[in-house]
Amino acid sequence: MRDIDGFNVLNGPDSLIHKGFVEGCSACISGLANIAPREINAIWSRFHAGDIEGSYEAQESVTGLRTDLYKVAFSPAAVKKALQLMGHDVGDSRYAVNFTPEQISEIQQIIRHYNIN
Structure with a gap:
């Protein structure tokens, strides 16, 4: 290369x-x-x-953040949901994922844990 x-x-x-x-x-x-x-x-x-x-x-x-977030759901959808929970209006993922309240709570905990808000 x-x-x-x-x-x-x-x-x-x-x-x-x-x-x-x-x-x-x-x-x-x-x-x-x-x-x-x-x-x-x-x-x-x-x-x-x-x-x-x-x-x-x-x-x-960033290994912990990556593994924690990406185990919740398909990675692009999980990132978009995290962005939404961080206050950004990015719309829903094209690959539709219906997050359960538990998954949303888990993503919120990940955001707080890694202090990325």
Whole structure:
């Protein structure tokens, strides 16, 4: 990837942002960045500042958020519901998910636990 002039590769899995940068990706497409932009940006900014260990630590810092939120429901729907609960009018997910009151409560607890509101 690094040897092809003008060719950029982006990765998408939130679990592999740091690894993608290490392997030569120029950017990432992150669902979590919608609800935790500072935390996700820290992975990129630390890596590009030469702080590879700090980038890895930033990646690890969002592991709990990612696993907790994505186990509630299909990840794009869970992110959109979290955004709604954080006060953003983003509409419903195209992949319709009918959240139970328990799932909504769980997402609210995740938002509070990770202090991303």
